[in-house]
Amino acid sequence: MEVDKHLPKIIASQIVTDIINNVLESGEKVIEERYANSFGTSRGPVREALYILENEGMIERIPKRGSFVKKYNRQDLCDLFEVRGSLENMSLSRLKYPLQEDQVNEIDQIISDMATANMEVYAQLNNDFHYKVLSLSGNEVYKNIFSRLGTPLITLQKLVLETPESVKQSYEEHKMLWKAIKVGKINLAKAVLEDHIESGKRRFYEAVEKNKK
Amino acid sequence: MEVDKHLPKIIASQIVTDIINNVLESGEKVIEERYANSFGTSRGPVREALYILENEGMIERIPKRGSFVKKYNRQDLCDLFEVRGSLENMSLSRLKYPLQEDQVNEIDQIISDMATANMEVYAQLNNDFHYKVLSLSGNEVYKNIFSRLGTPLITLQKLVLETPESVKQSYEEHKMLWKAIKVGKINLAKAVLEDHIESGKRRFYEAVEKNKK
DNA sequence: TAAGTATAAATTGTTAACAATTTGTTGAAG
DNA sequence: CTTCAACAAATTGTTAACAATTTATACTTA
Numbered sequence: 476m477e478v479d480k481h482l483p484k485i486i487a488s489q490i491v492t493d494i495i496n497n498v499l500e501s502g503e504k505v506i507e508e509r510y511a512n513s514f515g516t517s518r519g520p521v522r523e524a525l526y527i528l529e530n531e532g533m534i535e536r537i538p539k540r541g542s543f544v545k546k547y548n549r550q551d552l553c554d555l556f557e558v559r560g561s562l563e564n565m566s567l568s569r570l571k572y573p574l575q576e577d578q579v580n581e582i583d584q585i586i587s588d589m590a591t592a593n594m595e596v597y598a599q600l601n602n603d604f605h606y607k608v609l610s611l612s613g614n615e616v617y618k619n620i621f622s623r624l625g626t627p628l629i630t631l632q633k634l635v636l637e638t639p640e641s642v643k644q645s646y647e648e649h650k651m652l653w654k655a656i657k658v659g660k661i662n663l664a665k666a667v668l669e670d671h672i673e674s675g676k677r678r679f680y681e682a683v684e685k686n687k688k
Numbered sequence: 689m690e691v692d693k694h695l696p697k698i699i700a701s702q703i704v705t706d707i708i709n710n711v712l713e714s715g716e717k718v719i720e721e722r723y724a725n726s727f728g729t730s731r732g733p734v735r736e737a738l739y740i741l742e743n744e745g746m747i748e749r750i751p752k753r754g755s756f757v758k759k760y761n762r763q764d765l766c767d768l769f770e771v772r773g774s775l776e777n778m779s780l781s782r783l784k785y786p787l788q789e790d791q792v793n794e795i796d797q798i799i800s801d802m803a804t805a806n807m808e809v810y811a812q813l814n815n816d817f818h819y820k821v822l823s824l825s826g827n828e829v830y831k832n833i834f835s836r837l838g839t840p841l842i843t844l845q846k847l848v849l850e851t852p853e854s855v856k857q858s859y860e861e862h863k864m865l866w867k868a869i870k871v872g873k874i875n876l877a878k879a880v881l882e883d884h885i886e887s888g889k890r891r892f893y894e895a896v897e898k899n900k901k
Numbered sequence: 902t903a904a905g906t907a908t909a910a911a912t913t914g915t916t917a918a919c920a921a922t923t924t925g926t927t928g929a930a931g
Numbered sequence: 932c933t934t935c936a937a938c939a940a941a942t943t944g945t946t947a948a949c950a951a952t953t954t955a956t957a958c959t960t961a
Contacts, residue, residue, distance in 0.1 A: 481751045482914080506942070517916045518943085526739035532832070538694040539922060539943060554829035561774055616767035619745075620833065695944080719912070730946045731913085752913060752952060 483523035486514055490524060491533060494544055495630045505534065505542045531626040545627070549683055552631055553676050559624050560672035562617050563605060564665055569612035572659050579657065582607050586653055589646050597642055598632035604649055608656065635679045648674065696736035699727055703737060704746060707757055708843045718747065718755045744839040758840065762896055765844055766889050772837050773885035775830050776818060777878055782825035785872050792870065795820050799866055802859050810855055811845035817862055821869065848892045861887065 490510065493499045505525065507518040514521070525542045528534035535545045547555070585604045592600055602625050609621050636642050648671045655664035703723065706712045718738065720731045727734070738755045741747035748758045760768070798817045805813055815838050822834050849855050861884045868877035 484751075504942095508942075519915055522736075522943090523739065523914095526736070526743070530743045538697075541923090541943070550827075551829050554827060557778065558775070558829065558833060561778060562771065565770065565774060614763075614767060616764050616771065620771060620837070623836065624833075717912095721912075732945055735913090736944095754913070754953090 482514075482516065482520045483527060486510060486516075486521055486524035487527045487531075489514075490528060491531075491626065491630075494533060495633070499544050501544050502546045503544050505544065507542075528626075530623060532623060533626050533630075547627060547631070549680070552628075552679060555624055555628055556672055556675050556679070559605065559621065559628065560668060562621055562624075563609050564668055566609045566612035566614055566617050567656070567661055567664055567668070569614060570656070570659075570661065571613075574611060574657070578607065578611055582653060586650055589649060592642075594633060594636050594642065597636060597645075598629050601632060601645065601649070602629050604653075608653075611656075631679070634682050635675065637682050637685070641678050641682075644674070645678075695727075695729065695733040696740060699723060699729075699734055699737035700740045700744075702727075703741060704839065704843075707746060708846070712757050714757050715759045716757050718757065720755075741839075743836065745836060746839050746843075760840060760844070762893070765841075765892060768837055768841055769885055769888050769892070772818065772834065772841065773881060775834055775837075776822050777881055779822045779825035779827055779830050780869070780874050780877055780881070782827055783869070783872075783874065784826075787824060787870070791820065791824055795866060799863060802862060807846060807849050807855065810849060810858075811842050814845055814858065814862070815842050817866075821866075824869070844892075847895050848888065850895050850898070854891050854895075857887070858891070 490499065490505065499505060507521045507525070510521045510524070511518045525534055525536060529536045529542070533545055534542050536542045582604065585600050585607065589597060589600050589604070606618070606621060606625065609617055636645065648667070652664060652667045652671060655661075655667050703712065703718065712718060720734045720738070723734045723737070724731045738747055738749060742749045742755070746758055747755050749755045795817065798813050798820065802810060802813050802817070819831070819834060819838065822830055849858065861880070865877060865880045865884060868874075868880050
C-alpha cells in the first residue's frame with residue numbers, strides 16, 4: 476500500500492475504518508470537530524474527507540444539519556450488488572484478447588491470495604478482484620462508477636461472508652469466473668457472473684436473517 | 689425551480705452553467721479565488737462547490753494541483769449513455785403497476801414540454817425524463833448513481849441535439865418509450881430504450897464528425 | 902540555443918476565529 | 932401533562948490570514 480500524504484484522504488480512510496469497526500454506527504452523525512481534534516488538525520481537512528466519503532457512498536451530507544453514516548437497507552445492498560454486476564457484465568463485452576499479461580498476473584495473484592485469506596482480507600480481495608476484472612476492459616467510466624459503489628459493499632461483505640463455508644463457496648465462484656474469462660469464453664463468464672451475483676444476494680439475505688435472531 | 693440558499697450549491701450551479709456555455713473550456717483549470725471574487729465570498733464555499741462538482745463528474749480534482757473541467761472523450765460519453773441506459777433498463781424490471789398518478793402526470797408534462805422546447809431546454813427535459821422514469825421504480829441506489837452520471841450528459845446533449853431533426857427524432861423516441869411504459873409493456877419498453885440508446889450514440893458520433901470539419 | 906537552476910508569483914492547503922444555524926433545555930402557560 | 936417560547940449549547944458555515952506547494956520567469960552555464 477502506498478502512503479498518501481494528502482491529509483483529507485488519510486482522515487477519510489480512518490472514518491471508513493471506524494465505520495467498518497462500528498466505532499461509528501449506521502446513521503450516526505459524524506462531528507467534524509471530533510475528528511479534527513483526534514487528528515490534531517482543523518475542521519477544514521475533515522470537511523473535505525466527508526465530501527470524499529459522500530462520493531464513495533459512505534456518508535450522507537445534509538447542508539447545515541451535518542454528515543451521517545449512510546444507512547443501507549437490504550434492498551439497497553442487493554441493488555449495489557446488482558449494479559456492480561451489471562457494470563462488470565458490460566465490461567466483459569469489451570475485453571480485448573489476448574489480455575495484458577501483467578493484469579492477468581495481478582488477478583491470478585488475487586485468486587491465489589483468496590485461498591488462504593481470513594474474512595476481513597477476503598472482503599478486500601473480493602473487491603480488488605471485481606475491480607481488476609472490470610479494469611481489464613480499460614474503461615475509465617466503468618472504473619469510476621465502480622469505485623463509487625465498492626466501498627459500501629466492502630463494509631458489508633464481512634456480514635455476508637460470515638461462515639468459512641460461504642467464503643469457500645465464494646472463492647470457488649471467483650475461480651470459475653476468472654477461468655472462463657482467461658480462456659475467452661465470454662458468454663460462459665457472463666453466465667457464471669450472473670450466478671455469482673445471485674448467490675451473493677442469497678448469502679446476504681441469509682446472513683441478515685441470521686443476524687435478526 | 690426552488691431557491692437554494694446553500695452557497696456552495698449556488699456556486700456549483702454557476703460553474704456548471706459556465707462549463708455548458710464554454711466560459712470554462714474542457715480541461716481548463718478552475719481557479720478558486722476567481723469564483724470567490726466574482727461571488728464576493730471567500731475560497732471556502734468555492735472549494736466545497738468544487739467537491740460537489742467532482743462528485744457529479746463535472747470536475748476533476750488533483751490534490752495540490754487544482755480543479756479542472758473534466759474532459760470526456762467520445763468513448764467516455766458513449767459509456768455514460770450506455771450505463772445510464774442500463775440502469776434505466778434494470779429499473780424497468782422493478783416497476784409496480786398501477787404507476788403512481790402524480791409521477792405519471794409529471795412525466796406526461798415533461799413529454800408535453802418537450803414538444804415545443806428549444807435545444808437548451810430540451811437537453812434538460814431529456815435528463816429530467818430519464819430521471820423520472822428511473823424514479824418510477826422507487827429505487828434509491830439507481831437514482832443516486834443516475835444523478836452522478838446525468839450532469840456531464842446534459843452538457844453534451846447540446847452537441848448531440850444540434851439539428852431540429854435530431855431533436856424531433858429524439859422526441860418521438862421518448863414518446864414511444866413512455867407510451868410503452870404507461871401501458872405496462874415492459875419488454876417493448878426495454879426494446880425501445882435499447883434503440884433509443886443506440887440512436888443517441890449514433891447522433892452523438894455524427895455530431896462529433898460534423899464538428900471536426 | 903538549450904538545459905538547468907535560482908528566484909518570484911500564483912495557487913492550493915490549513916488554520917483559528919467568528920457568524921449563522923440547528924439542536925437541546927428550561928420554564929411558563931394552558 | 933403537554934405545548935410553546937425563550938434561552939443556552941453544540942455544531943456547521945464562512946472568513947481572512949498564513950503556510951506549503953506548484954508554476955512561471957529570469958538568469959546562468961555549457
